[in-house]
Amino acid sequence: MAKDTRIILICSGKGGVGKTTLTANLGISLAQQGAKTAVLDADFGLRNLDLLLGLENRIVYTAQEVLEETCRLDQALVRHKQEPNLALLPAGNPRMLEWLKPSDMEKIVEMLSEIFDYVLIDCPAGVEDGFKNAVAASKEAIVVTNPEVSAVRDADRVIGLLNTNSINPVQLVLNRVRPKMMASQEMLSVEDVTDILALPLLGLVLEDEQVIVSTNRGEPLTLNGSKSPAGKCYSNIAKRLQGEEIPLIDPSKEGTSFGDKFKKLMQTKIF
Amino acid sequence: MTLRDLINKLLRRQTASANTARERLQLVLAHDRTDLSSDVLDKMRQEILEVVAKYVEIDMSEGAVSLETEDRMTALVANLPIKRTKTGEIKLKEQITESETEANENDDPVSS
Numbered sequence: 001m002a003k004d005t006r007i008i009l010i011c012s013g014k015g016g017v018g019k020t021t022l023t024a025n026l027g028i029s030l031a032q033q034g035a036k037t038a039v040l041d042a043d044f045g046l047r048n049l050d051l052l053l054g055l056e057n058r059i060v061y062t063a064q065e066v067l068e069e070t071c072r073l074d075q076a077l078v079r080h081k082q083e084p085n086l087a088l089l090p091a092g093n094p095r096m097l098e099w100l101k102p103s104d105m106e107k108i109v110e111m112l113s114e115i116f117d118y119v120l121i122d123c124p125a126g127v128e129d130g131f132k133n134a135v136a137a138s139k140e141a142i143v144v145t146n147p148e149v150s151a152v153r154d155a156d157r158v159i160g161l162l163n164t165n166s167i168n169p170v171q172l173v174l175n176r177v178r179p180k181m182m183a184s185q186e187m188l189s190v191e192d193v194t195d196i197l198a199l200p201l202l203g204l205v206l207e208d209e210q211v212i213v214s215t216n217r218g219e220p221l222t223l224n225g226s227k228s229p230a231g232k233c234y235s236n237i238a239k240r241l242q243g244e245e246i247p248l249i250d251p252s253k254e255g256t257s258f259g260d261k262f263k264k265l266m267q268t269k270i271f
Numbered sequence: 272m273t274l275r276d277l278i279n280k281l282l283r284r285q286t287a288s289a290n291t292a293r294e295r296l297q298l299v300l301a302h303d304r305t306d307l308s309s310d311v312l313d314k315m316r317q318e319i320l321e322v323v324a325k326y327v328e329i330d331m332s333e334g335a336v337s338l339e340t341e342d343r344m345t346a347l348v349a350n351l352p353i354k355r356t357k358t359g360e361i362k363l364k365e366q367i368t369e370s371e372t373e374a375n376e377n378d379d380p381v382s383s
Contacts, residue, residue, distance in 0.1 A: 149292050149299075156300050185287030192293050196300065 005113035008120050008241075009138035009167065013154030015125030017146045018175040021211060022234070023122040024052040024220045029238030030118050031085035032222070038077070038116040040109070042134040043124035044092030044100070053080060054218025055088050062090045063108045064100075073111050082223060087116075100129075102136030109137035127161060135162065141170045142202060147177060147188040155197055171202035173237060178207045179251035190251060203237035204249055205230050229254070301338040304345045312336065319349055327361060328354040 010023045020043075027039040040063070041049040050056040061076035077087040089112065092100060112119045121138055124130035141162050145155040155172075162170050174193055181187035194201050208230035214221045221231035222238070236246045302309070316336035323329055329351050336349045353361055 149296050152296055153299060153303065157303060160304065182289075185289040188289050188292050188296075192289065196293070196296055 005116060006118050006241075007109055007113060007137065007139045008118065009123055009134055009141040009162075010120060010144065011123035011131065011134070011141060011158055011162075012125065012144040012151070013127060013158040014145075014151045017144050017151050018205070019125075019144050020048050020052055020122055021215070021220075022142070022144055022173060022175065022205070022237075023049060023120050025222045025231075025234035026238050026241070027053070027086050027088075027120055028080070028083055028220045029222045029235045030120075030241070031080070031083040032235075033238060033242060035085065035117040035242070036115065037086050037118040037120065038112045039086065039088050039120045039122060040112065041088065041090045041122050042105070043122060043130060044090060045094055045124070045130070047090050047094060049122050050078070050088060050090060051218060052215055052220060053086075053088055055080065056218070059088075059090055062092050063104075064092045066111070067104055067107060073115075100133050102133050105133045105137040127157060131158075131161075135165050135167065138167055141167045142173055143170060143197070143199065144173045144175050145193065145197070146175055147182070147190075147193055149188075152188065152193055152196060159197060159199065170199055172197060172199040173203050173205065174201065175205045176207045177204050177251055179254040182251050201248065202240055203233060204251065205233040205237075206249070206251075206254060301345055305338060307338065312338070316349075320351065323351055330354055 030037045061071045080086040123134040145151045206229040210228040
């Protein structure tokens, strides 16, 4: 077993804050940087990671069949065509609603860590069984939250559970940041959130319509070296994970450069 | 108060919502982190007051027990104002022995 495989849980508590989008983009980014990366969709009831990566038609087996020994691990892994360093493994099939114990998850992650440098686990929302399974197999965690009261509250609950499960380090990604609203103090500031949750900030991700466009296509923003605001944020997060020192963006300075203003002008509706 | 808050006040508009969000969050998290409901907290406050009241005279109506959170550490903070005599001495209940009463010369307001 490769000892230095990084097994990272991507979780949030609340649904819809951007766990799966972050997992997909980090997976692509890390693979682009040469790291062999597996993304494991631990949310087998409502799996979506395949859809964001554009791999929904290529899933034949899941981790469940691997554990039952009806197939080999490499048969269940779905390699990304454009980024062969990246592979997806769905934990299970939405139709099979029983199975999965923490020990199953540990087994599958152990198998993955023999092959990959990174295992990113896309955690289901909530703090029930799906979450517990995913935590059991993880070593470190990224908590994703939005600058909104409900998302921060749920993140806090999850951080408490990660601490009791000795997950370390636990880092924070603040997603869907709207610099304008922060400037007018109509949105919790970056400091508000980091003070309350008391976690080191791994990165900020700016609110960006291109995220929706990219999910429509099943091509994560980082796939084509996107220069869109969120795309840049995602690839910076991946670089920081790899140990590169990339300064955090300052939301108060976003959207003020000439280039940003020009881009905005180009998006203005003319008729 | 920021300049923005001042302008809002002058225009009688609502203050920026981020402050409200922060304050509401801090309060709700202090309770989430301890799993204490306000009922339990109330009961605990009452009992703490009763215990302290056995020894010193305290102002039962002013006593406050609250949860405060900083850096993921939550503390139970009790603020119990002690009644004083006109000369400033702390009023102790009779069951305390005389020697202890005499020894008690420092009249710092006892809190927490």
